[in-house]
Amino acid sequence: xxxxxxxxxxxxxxxxxxxxxxxxxxxxxxxxxxxxxxxxxxxxxxxxxxxxxxxxxxxxxxxxxxxxxxxxxxxxxxxxxxxxxxxxxxxxxxxxxxxxxxxxxxxxxxxxxxxxxxxxxxxxxxxxxxxxxxxxxxxxxxxxxxxxxxxxxxxxxxxxxxxxxxxxxxxxxxxxxxxxxxxxxxxxxxxxxxxxxxxxxxxxxxxxxxxxxxxxxxxxxxxxxxxxxxxxxxxxxxxxxxxxxxxxxxxxxxxxxxxxxxxxxxxxxxxxxxxxxxxxxxxxxxxxxxxx
Amino acid sequence: xxxxxxxxxxxxxxxxxxxxxxxxxxxxxxxxxxxxxxxxxxxxxxxxxxxxxxxxxxxxxxxxxxxxxxxxxxxxxxxxxxxxxxxxxxxxxxxxxxxxxxxxxxxxxxxxxxxxxxxxxxxxxxxxxxxxxxxxxxxxxxxxxxxxxxxxxxxxxxxxxxxxxxxxxxxxxxxxxxxxxxxxxxxxxxxxxxxxxxxxxxxxxxxxxxxxxxxxxxxxxxxxxxxxxxxxxxxxxxxxxxxxxxxxxxxxxxxxxxxxxxxxxxxxxxxxxxxxxxxx
Numbered sequence: 272x273x274x275x276x277x278x279x280x281x282x283x284x285x286x287x288x289x290x291x292x293x294x295x296x297x298x299x300x301x302x303x304x305x306x307x308x309x310x311x312x313x314x315x316x317x318x319x320x321x322x323x324x325x326x327x328x329x330x331x332x333x334x335x336x337x338x339x340x341x342x343x344x345x346x347x348x349x350x351x352x353x354x355x356x357x358x359x360x361x362x363x364x365x366x367x368x369x370x371x372x373x374x375x376x377x378x379x380x381x382x383x384x385x386x387x388x389x390x391x392x393x394x395x396x397x398x399x400x401x402x403x404x405x406x407x408x409x410x411x412x413x414x415x416x417x418x419x420x421x422x423x424x425x426x427x428x429x430x431x432x433x434x435x436x437x438x439x440x441x442x443x444x445x446x447x448x449x450x451x452x453x454x455x456x457x458x459x460x461x462x463x464x465x466x467x468x469x470x471x472x473x474x475x476x477x478x479x480x481x482x483x484x485x486x487x488x489x490x491x492x493x494x495x496x497x498x499x500x501x502x503x504x505x506x507x508x509x510x511x512x513x514x515x516x517x518x519x520x521x522x523x524x525x526x527x528x529x530x531x532x533x534x535x536x537x538x539x540x541x542x543x544x545x546x547x548x549x550x551x552x553x554x555x556x557x558x559x560x561x562x563x
Numbered sequence: 564x565x566x567x568x569x570x571x572x573x574x575x576x577x578x579x580x581x582x583x584x585x586x587x588x589x590x591x592x593x594x595x596x597x598x599x600x601x602x603x604x605x606x607x608x609x610x611x612x613x614x615x616x617x618x619x620x621x622x623x624x625x626x627x628x629x630x631x632x633x634x635x636x637x638x639x640x641x642x643x644x645x646x647x648x649x650x651x652x653x654x655x656x657x658x659x660x661x662x663x664x665x666x667x668x669x670x671x672x673x674x675x676x677x678x679x680x681x682x683x684x685x686x687x688x689x690x691x692x693x694x695x696x697x698x699x700x701x702x703x704x705x706x707x708x709x710x711x712x713x714x715x716x717x718x719x720x721x722x723x724x725x726x727x728x729x730x731x732x733x734x735x736x737x738x739x740x741x742x743x744x745x746x747x748x749x750x751x752x753x754x755x756x757x758x759x760x761x762x763x764x765x766x767x768x769x770x771x772x773x774x775x776x777x778x779x780x781x782x783x784x785x786x787x788x789x790x791x792x793x794x795x796x797x798x799x800x801x802x803x804x805x806x807x808x809x810x811x812x813x814x815x816x817x818x819x820x821x822x823x824x825x826x827x828x829x830x831x832x833x834x835x836x837x838x839x840x841x842x843x
Binding site (some may be wrong): 283319320321322323340341342343344345347349350351362363364366367368407410414420 | 567570571574575578582641642643645646648649650651654721785836837838843
């Protein structure tokens with residue numbers, strides 16, 4: 272359980288987090304979204320205990336009140352380059368109180384978990400960026416921590432690497448781990464997260480379980496043969512719940528009931544209707560709405 | 564639980580000490596040690612006094628430990644350490660690891676010089692040998708904790724300026740305590756003359772006023788009181804040069820350890836409450 276009570280974090284005159292009160296659930300993969308400077312990294316550093324709140328109270332504990340062990344993968348990944356991959360993980364394992372006799376096995380397991388076994392004997396400075404990201408994840412998983420903090424884990428990875436990273440996080444989710452994940456990649460958050468928080472200018476603007484967030488506002492998408500160029504008549508009809516995105520006219524909430532009207536306007540204007548689809552809200556839509 | 568804590572501290576201390584030892588900083592420390600040995604204990608010079616041996620190598624131990632602590636705390640302030648520090652139940656363990664690593668590295672440099680200085684060096688009696696570890700260790704510990712306060716790892720706000728400013732003022736009072744009663748007044752008079760030569764008459768007049776104030780004020784007793792802080796150093800030095808420790812002098816290393824402990828508690832409090840902004 273992670274509890275924020277009126278937490279504010281200032282860096283001199285800059286307010287990075289502004290009066291945040293929320294409780295993050297245990298056993299969820301919590302996605303933190305927001306533009307650069309929204310306070311995502313500050314929030315993760317606060318949970319990791321690297322920085323302290325300027326005001327308010329932050330409590331990070333397990334159900335029994337014990338301070339949990341924390342695995343942390345920072346946004347900027349730097350390792351002691353002269354160490355070998357396995358040596359570095361052995362040191363982290365030692366800090367996690369893993370028995371000496373078990374350290375080798377634990378290190379090999381964690382390397383295997385992120386598909387990095389081949390790099391066990393390599394110096395870290397010789398690893399590629401993707402391998403370092405995986406090493407960052409491996410070190411955060413060692414010792415089976417109660418809480419895993421991942422700050423932009425897919426940053427700078429190629430599509431294949433991103434896919435792999437998402438699979439690893441899905442495995443953590445299946446294992447019931449509490450993961451706090453900061454990301455700019457909406458598809459990644461949609462795929463792996465079970466709880467969503469959107470930050471903007473240091474404040475929490477949206478907070479919901481992911482399943483609830485995505486089913487909360489179903490919508491209808493009318494796909495036409497070319498990007499609609501709304502006529503005056505259509506424009507007067509359009510209000511905030513009708514959006515035009517590419518070749519699609521999106522109808523949400525009470526606008527769904529207006530679909531016949533919208534269809535007739537589009538047909539009268541000579542558009543061919545390619546498809547009409549009932550859809551769930553996408554994370555992109557939620558995000559765009561929060562950011563407006 | 565304590566065994567686990569000791570293990571975590573040992574792992575980090577070993578990691579940082581090894582990292583610094585096999586770096587350019589380690590090489591420089593090693594070179595400094597050899598230069599110190601060749602300057603103060605050149606093999607051609609013959610047998611040095613045991614007292615000089617203990618004092619000079621004690622001083623080098625403190626200097627080497629101070630430098631080693633600065634190097635280790637610099638290494639411990641690097642960005643790569645975030646994942647390590649989040650694994651520890653308490654930040655104090657991290658600070659203890661840095662101190663322990665520094666003490667090990669400082670002691671290595673000290674023992675290196677101590678060993679080399681025994682070449683055609685003094686014959687040390689078993690009584691003298693027994694006096695060496697508490698003296699050297701207590702001074703090294705104090706040097707390590709002071710270096711922690713001087714480092715970016717521990718310092719928070721104006722803490723570094725306040726601590727070392729206080730030490731500087733205490734040193735001035737210590738000098739005054741060993742001089743005549745008019746010490747402060749004489750120093751302000753010297754300053755007034757200096758300012759007058761530089762044609763800074765406003766400052767010169769101010770210094771004259773301060774000299775006159777110092778002559779009227781009972782600063783000498785204050786200086787005597789403040790200089791008590793430095794008693795352990797004087798006691799150790801007196802004991803070494805007299806060849807034996809009196810019962811009260813034997814307490815001096817313990818008082819230095821007490822100083823170190825108090826300063827460590829301050830350092831731990833500062834470090835536990837500060838935001839860690841590690842740099843690449």
